[in-house]
Amino acid sequence: MQHPIVCFNCAVIVAFNVPELTDGHWHTHCPVCGGDTELNANLGGPEELALFSAAGAFLV
């Protein structure tokens, strides 16, 4: 089960979307502050969707 992602820039809970991938780095956008949070992909078992956790600020 995907846990809520907290925006690394403004600390609000991001309405988590399927993340974007830029240059091999996963990230998700925060509509509140306009910043992006870098994500780590945590791989699960077969057919389980990958879960993501916040890893830091991401500069787009």
Add this chain to the structure above:
Amino acid sequence: MVANWRGVGPAIRFWSDEGSAMPAAHFPKQNHLLAALPNESYARLQKSFELVAMPLGWVLYESGGKLTHLYFPSSSIVSLLYVTTDGASSEIAITGNEGLVGVSLFMGGATTTNRAVVQSAGHGYRLNEEIARREFGLGGAFQKLLLRYTQSLLTQIGQTSVCNRHHSLDQQLCRWLLLSIDRLRGNDLIMTQELIANMLGVRREGVTAAAGKLQTAGLIRYSRGRITLLDRSALEARVCECYEVVKQEFERLMSSRTPA
């Protein structure tokens, strides 16, 4: 139309290509099979496509595991691998935005002996097994398209077997690089030598040597896990016949689409 937000969850379903709140960068027709569907078939399935992130190393299904979805990569690449009992692995085929993963779901076997792993991170769409089987069972364009794709996949699997047996590692690496980059936008592939070695079923040192030769010859640049194709025509001149056989057979099969 607003995207159907299901709260905190691993995926969100999108049902409109145009005029929706979904990010403009993603839509199902980025997968060429889905783009080839007649409007009627596509309209029936559109609301059922689920956009998914496909990270490197993610396992879609294991050998012997029951498949629950068809996957249609849009920007990712998936490797079909066979893993031996002593843990050695070899890639038997790759699929990107030209195809789908999970043929056994509609071929009737339900499970398969190979394993599907994301080789190049990106996105894709998945379709629930019940919906996929129902649409396939209608016997229309969806079925015909999937069967033709399956035939092209069999060609790729067969040719890979021949290539692994009869051609040099240099040629196998060239084939693998071309087939991978054909399925990506641009000329860059993010990949470690260890993973390439697993795909080709060889030792990493062999891949290092082969990649080094290609780099020295100015065909690729390999730095920190990123492979950049510098001279495509030279790489095509160096590759064995297997690359063209797979490519031409796919183009032949997929050009004979069911009229809309």
